[in-house]
Amino acid sequence: MMSLRKRLGRGLTSVLCVIFVLHWIAADWVIRAVAEKQMANRLADDAYSLLDTLAGSDDDQVSFNGDHISTVYNRPLSGHYYLVKVDARPYPSPSLANFPLQVRPIGPEQIKIYHISGPDQRPLLVLGLGLVKFGHRINIHLAEDLSAVDHDITAIRIGYLGLTLLILICAIGLLGWDVKRSLRPVVSVGKEIEQVYGGRRQRIELEVPTEIKPMVREINHLLQLVVRRLQQSRTAIGNLAHALKPPMAILFRIAEEPLFNDHPDLRQLLQTQTESIHRCIERELKRARIAGDRRATTAFNPRQELIALKRTLRAIYAEKALDIQFTAPNGWVHFDREDMLEMLGNLLDNACKWAKHRIDVDIAFSDTLTIRVADDGPGCPETDAKTLTQRGLRLDESIKGHGLGLAIVLDIVDSYRGSLQIGRSELLGGFSVTLNLALHR
Secondary structure (H helix, E strand, O other): OOOHHHHHHHHHHHHHHHHHHHHHHHHHHHHHHHHHHHHHHHHHHHHHHHHHOOEEOOOOOEEOOHHHOOHHHOOOOOOEEEEEEEOOEEEEOHHHOOOOOOOOOOOOOEEEEEEEEOHHHOEEEEEEEEEEEOOEEEEEEEEEEOHHHHHHHHHHHHHHHHHHHHHHHHHHHHHHHHHHHHOHHHHHHHHHHHHHHOOOOOOOOOOOOOOOHHHHHHHHHHHHHHHHHHHHHHHHHHHHHHHHHHHHHHHHHHHOOHHHHHOHHHHHHHHHHHHHHHHHHHHHHHHOOOOOOOOOOOOEOHHHHHHHHHHHHHHHOHHHOOEEEEEOOOOOEOOOHHHHHHHHHHHHHHHHHHOOOEEEEEEEEOOEEEEEEEEOOOOOOHHHHOOOOOOOOOOOOOOOOOOOHHHHHHHHHHHOOOEEEEEEOOOOOOEEEEEEEEOOO
């Protein structure tokens, strides 16, 4: 869909262009009308001058003397013409040079202004005056060539067109600037939403125009609701799991009672089911921290978090003197910090359990987040790699744990619609895990 800025700009530009065209047509008509009005006034003066040259005689005849009119009517094809008709008798101007001027009939007490073609098909403006004088019907027609006026009007048109085009271009530029300035708060809201997405803020604090204030208010309300529900969900699951821990401890002690010595099958069944419930509790405690693709949570800085994790794990596995090497970007990554810590913690904890001495961690981020964790431990056969993400499954029962680490990692990866590959490290020879998380906007 076309951007709002382009739609507003295109719509307002179209309106301006239509107004410009209509204005130019109206102005052109006004210029021509004013010029013809002035010409008609001049022709009317000449018509009344011709009328004064008419004289009546005692024998009921009307004489006409064109010598008293302007000499421009005497020059052949001068562009100024007249035709006086007394009843049916015509008196053409010498300037017509015998050209038959096709005038329109005029009734008594009438004045008409119209256009006809004159000599050499030149446009003429004609003023016709009809009246009765000395008892005779008299029609006076005066015409003037419009070619010179049209030339002047064309020059005025071109100049006015250039001026109005310049004004139109300036108006369009000013309009584009104003639209951009008016939409700047919307762009700023988008940038603040990106900051919310990146975990650098929890709400939109921007002062916005009245029109988009309800939208910003609802977005802030939604962000608060998401955070509150996420916290409530985590708190509720965590509280439930912690509330079940004391009864689980009692069940573990009951399973060790001597009363079950004579019933080993029953003891085994009780221990197995209790252990299963315990694994579920541990899993849900960890899953309670999974935010998935939440945008209102805190962003993640891989390098800072790995430094803290490395310090903690080396303290936990101090007897191994582990060498944990990592490369990671020192910047904010738009994934939930709790999820990333949960995932890295499980992967590194698993690597520390099996590694002999060396662990390598490589984190890269562009459009996707790639995490690789490898150790120099015994690794696992390819046939067992696909089964390691099953909850509760451990390939070596002698190592302490519940077999939930990789299963929880897979839960987080699935929540981000990512991928997880398990194999053997070519460099260190031990276990290797590679996962990719897509950043969905």
